Amino acid sequence: MPDPRDAVITGIGLISCLGEGEDAHWTALNAEGGFQPVTVDGPLAGYPVHPMAKLELGRQIPKHGDQRQMEPWQRIGTYAAGLALDAAGVKGVPELLGRTDLIVAAGGGERDYAVDTAILSALPGSAEPEMLLNERLLGDLRPTLFLAQLSNLLAGNISIVHGVIGSSRTFMGEEASGADAVRIACARIAAGQAELCLVGSSYNAERPDAQLHYLMGGRLHRGPFTGIWNRETGLILGSVGCFLVIESREHAQARGAAPIAQIAAIATDRCGRAPNAARAIAEHQLAGMRQHLQPGATAVFSASAGVAPAMAEEAEFLAGLDLPVRGVANALGHSVEAAFPAALALAAFALGHQKLFAPLQAHPLEAPMPERLAAALVTGWGHWRGEAMAVLTQP
């Protein structure tokens, strides 16, 4: 039964290696002859990434001054936020933007890699390396680079460029932050604490420091692309920008906005990842939202990073559901904070078409689904911590 406090998605902005917006993604996901992943060698040679498609930045970030003030992760996110606002009919409407609550999931911004490597090269030969470090950082860092690095400055740029100023909160913490951003937005809407939210994230995979971090942890895939469900070597990062306009059903109705999908349920949790602990959380979450699934018309959209052992445990859990699964990272790469919002976006696109796209990988989990699609179970297990689950339904 529709409820006025239902959280519905009324706008989606998604950009990735597959292109910009719903049509580009839908076309790529339904390519004749099967899906073809888009990867290139990453900034660390030998380690692939899914690169961001070419963007005409001016379409969403009109002022060159704004573009210059941002680093790529902020441009990606600000661009995707603009697409979502456009799609929801909120863009350029000050009355709505002035009370839109913004929740962004973010990591940190890019560094000046030339400065880093110049300093690292100079330090060993210096008699006073600490003093040299002070001198070089003070002399070589661009003063405004800090504003491209601070986690909350993606939100800051969205406020400046698009005028979203109701409120602004940034969550951090890898995959879990993206899922919690959506969960908190939905909880506030259900409780009447918010009416209209812009929620999402961006990730720039084409950064040497990003790849280096997962490489230090032994969690970065090396060599040619392989699908996530039989990958044992780690994740392949993907550049993604994804924002969702989420609002109460009554608010959407009152302004004549057409819902794309309803977030019927969402839950997040954590555990220390003892064997089967994440699975136990998922079983519990599923028990709380199973009533929203549509027998014979439900598919799973997994945001799995493709990192063992979490991937293996999730694959086992999903196999037990006997539902067709799509590993979103097979298409977009793993976009960390953006991974869960992006999985929601692909699920919402598919619900809009009432059709699941073809398998992304030849694997028993990714079965074809000729039947009509009426509900999507979205899973978001972080590669290290965090377990999230949501159900999207027809609005």
Place this chain on the structure above:
Amino acid sequence: MSLPDRDSQCRHIVVVTGTGVITSLGQGKAANWQALTSGVSGISRISRFPVQKLRTTIAGTIDFISIPEPSAPAMSENLALLVMEEAIAEAGIGGNGDFPGPLFLALPPIEIEWPQRRALAAASGAGETVDYGDLARAAETGAFAGYYERFLFGSVAEHLAARFGIKGSPIVTSTACASGGTAIQLGLEAIRRGETEVAICVGTDASINPESLIRFSLLSALSTRNEIPEAASRPFARDRDGFVMAEGAGALVLESLAHARARGAGIIGVIEGAGEQADGFHRTRSSPDGKPIISCMHRALADAGVTPDQVDYINAHGTGTPENDKMEWLGVAAVFGERAAALPMSSNKSMIGHTLTAAGAVEAIFTLLSIREGILPPTINYDTPDPALPVDCVPNVARRQKIHRAISNSFGFGGQNVCLVLAAAPS
């Protein structure tokens, strides 16, 4: 209709039943309150790393605690741990590693730092020039797996959640210098929603290292009054020239009044409301008309269901930058009208410096203590009044004054504004 333990809008009343704090003034509420009400400064010359060539060489570092392998996340985690222990002990709930609610943690952004970068470079065996490909070769050995976990954004909250038995997915937030306020607002909202009866809200920041200091320095945000460190932080004074970076942490156990009463918990004060308003004017500067700051305070008061006349004290953001103090006064003057000049408004930052991510939480605790103890901490170093800011900043000496309700402001880069309304425990 009014229900017991509900506010005028029928929501759960949210109270504070435990707090913990650490700053450069010391560890724990007692030490901090003693120093704060005596007008003592915690600012000193930086001794943690060489400061040659730097424009600013002072800070409010916490040097009386040391940990192995220090880094911003490791030290921030340690400070959070200490204040959470203090807050949970005072609240008398969940102290057995089984805290019965969620964690909302304000944390500075995280990335690997120069000691780690240099260790990777040294291990890479690179020759005259080092690039990220060389660092990758060192990383491939697996010898730096510890850095991976330490510098994940989620690892601080994960370690704290595991240690204290936090329920649910911990929320880690960064809204720059308003982060502590945001963490408290998230907890307030969760309890009002009925999602939980208890939550712990924490702000922590121990990010004083060369690059962090230099980044703020390059934005001309920091005081360069290095000669007398304790006199450098000068909120509202005419000769203020920037803020002083500082470390600190604060933790608050939030609880529904009904729950606190049912278990007979001591109540420190009430979180009556919170307001926020983003500013889309500029990345570091407030909208010149002050509208977002004004709106933020109005929203907080409306959320609390009170009028400006019912506020007795303002715990100012008061960073001591020329811009902040001017804009904050402009906002306060607009919201409080003729009363503004007579309304005491002091800045804890004159003594503890700017604890950045932690400031909103640390200063909310000091505000609650001000209400409970009936003492307003002073704004020290106020010897050259700024005629443009006719503020009663409680100059230089603490004041005994009974107050019932206060607001605490936090403003940050990126257009972040949060205001909390705090009041005395219900009789």
